[in-house]
Amino acid sequence: MRVCRTLSCALRGSYALMSELEKSLNCARGETSPDGNFTLEFVECIADCGCGPVVHVDRSMHENVKPEDAAAFTQQLKATLTDPTYGQKTPVLGTPEWNG
Ligand code: FES
Structure with a gap:
C-alpha cells in the first residue's frame, strides 16, 4: 500500500x-501487517x-482517502482479499468505494 x-x-x-493506516493495519510505515497482507x-x-x-x-x-476514513478504507481492502472480482468493478460515484 x-x-x-x-x-x-x-x-x-x-x-x-x-x-491512521498504521493504527488500522497494526503496523508501522515500512513494515508489513501481522497478517502478512499489507505493507505500508x-x-x-x-x-x-x-x-x-x-x-x-x-x-x-x-x-x-481521508484520514478519518482510514479504518473503513482498510476494512474495504481486507474484504477484497477474498473477492475474485477485485479490481474489475467500475467505481460508483457517491458511494464509499474508493476504487477510482
Ligand atoms: S502529489 Fe500526490 S499524486 Fe501527486
Whole structure:
C-alpha cells in the first residue's frame, strides 16, 4: 500500500492518513501487517495530484482517502482479499468505494 506524501497529497492529509493506516493495519510505515497482507510505505508523487490523498494498492489507485476514513478504507481492502472480482468493478460515484 503506497501512500503519496508529495506536496498536494501532504497538504490534503496524507501524513495524518498514514498515521491512521498504521493504527488500522497494526503496523508501522515500512513494515508489513501481522497478517502478512499489507505493507505500508510512503512514495513520491504518483501523478494523481488533484485527488489526494492518493493510495496505490496493487493495480488500483484510491483517491480522496481521508484520514478519518482510514479504518473503513482498510476494512474495504481486507474484504477484497477474498473477492475474485477485485479490481474489475467500475467505481460508483457517491458511494464509499474508493476504487477510482
Ligand atoms: S502529489 Fe500526490 S499524486 Fe501527486
